Amino acid sequence: MTESAGLIAAIRLVVRRELTLAWRRWDEVAQPLIFYLVVTTLFPLATTPELAVLRIVGGGVVWVAALLSSLLALESVFRSDVEDGTMEQWVLSGQPLAWLLFAKVVAHWLLTGLPLVLVSPAVATALGLPTSVWPALVTSLALGTATLSVLGGIGAALTVGVRRGSVLLSLLVLPLAMPLLIFGARAVEQSLAGQPAAGPLQLLAAMFFLAWSLGPLAMSAAMRISTEG
């Protein structure tokens, strides 16, 4: 009997595949990042160019823009695999589907969430936030976008194949992401006020662990439902 691949090897293979595919279509990968910058620009245009005023809501603006950009990117995380039949092969592969989806979401975050996080100091500066908030900003966004990737992954698995699924996905995921927003923006705010941001960051970390431990199971259940027909 042929030997099956180890789970770690399978996960590594999936991540490599995603990175290879992204490399060949890097323009698609860049789009959420550009969207992030565009959305951020909307706020000063709609309110005021004064940095002193923008600074007050700066943390919130960075966070809302990051949420929306991440959701936009997550909408299609599983679509092509389900449409071309790869996903049903994964269901039949003998590997635990939850782990394969976990690998996909990890790769997806590396390609979309991580760039957002790395660019956010620049965005923060553009909104008048001082460099002192960078550690809290970057940490909160890293935890938040990673958690959102899981929540969005569950939503994407549920809505893959639904027509006009992108709006539905946002409708489903944004209410669930509101706690992330509350604590993430608060972390930046506290840092701005010179206070330690440990409290909100710890809560974000707790949500991160909860999401990543239970999320792949929910994704797997949702994906099996979506690959039936």
Place this chain on the structure above:
Amino acid sequence: MTAAGAVLEARAINAWRGDRHVLKDLSFTLASGECCKVVGPNGIGKTTLLRVLCGLLAPESGAALWRGRAVGRVGAEYFAELAYLGHANALKSDLTARENLKYLVGVRRPLAGTEIDGALERVRLVDCTDLPVRVMSAGQRRRLSLARLWLWPAALWILDEPTTNLDSAGLALVESMIRDHLHRGGLAVVAAHQRLLDDDERVRRLELA
């Protein structure tokens, strides 16, 4: 575990697609070395039946059994002996032929480069080894997805319209593949509405109506 002695059984399977009762109390038994060719007009439920046999879709009542155990319960052990070819090719258009096989079958078992070369040779796609699937024709893509069957020695083949987009040479290739598989003791369930293995006595027809 060899394929000898393996039995695929469908027991009173009932399935609905939306409000339509597509599979009505369907039963059959398939033993080692036998092939079941599922025929019927479009939309009759051939794909539904194949997906139920795979375990992708749970029937309303009844069950598919492999080696006496319900497909839904066995999971990974069943999948290790199953190769499913659906309507979709499961190919990524930005990856080359070689890469597609490596990433798709590699999730199931570690592959050596020579094995991939061998499989590509059998389906006569050696020229396309390093070409992205995007530039391949529909027939070439179908043959590439068939190459999977060489890389994963499975006892049970479930093939949904394997000859789609293939020319007569491709059709002959599929027939010889299935014959070899049956000869080695394998089992096959094939949905087709073209001429395929019509004159082979190991092939039983299952007409869905």
Place this chain on the structure above:
Amino acid sequence: MWTWIHKLGSPPHAFRILDRLAPWFGWAALALILAGAYWGLVRAPADYQQGEGFRILYVHAPAAWMSLFVYVVMATAAAVGLIWRIKLAHAAAAACAPVGASFTFLALATGSIWGKPMWGTWWVWDARLTSELILLFLYLGYMALRSSFDDRERADRASAVLAIVGVINVPIIHYSVEWWTTLHQPASVTRLAKPAIALPMLVPLFIMLAGYQLYFGWLLCRRLQGEILRRERNAGWLEEVG
């Protein structure tokens, strides 16, 4: 005992049982709601701080409570349907959603009406109102997901996963919104502060809550009957029911 439960899962049987139960729920609900409304809105003493306006608490607080309760019932039914593959449980979850959403909307509307004389505006970002608003979004999302599938079975199971994910999130959302409102202490603390609850006020509150529960029971029976009819459209036993 098990045969009785098993029979309950069969649609024609369930339909008959629901048909017999519903009027009991309905009339009891009507009686209790009328009693509670009269007691609370007319007879109970006016609040010493908030005057007559607070009476809307008798409509608002039970509605808010029900909105959460119905979500939990919905998620539980969905989980039962998903794990044990019981169609009736899925039907129950589907029946719960609009009812829960209505209770949520009622809580929001009455909360807003309650707040207007106190705060001068129709809306504030009070912890409970904001939580109710997010809960409304969760209900609407659930209903939107359900309606986006043509295949009813897939709609059932996908929305069941969503409901379970949602119910885990509800306490998280509630806590974080609570925390969020305590962070910023504005000059006027805008909270739907419950007046000091004295016994004469508690009794009508519980009567209203019991009335709402029975109303939910009645609605659930009727809606579940409707769901069964819809799902069993082609079955023979419908002709006997007439």
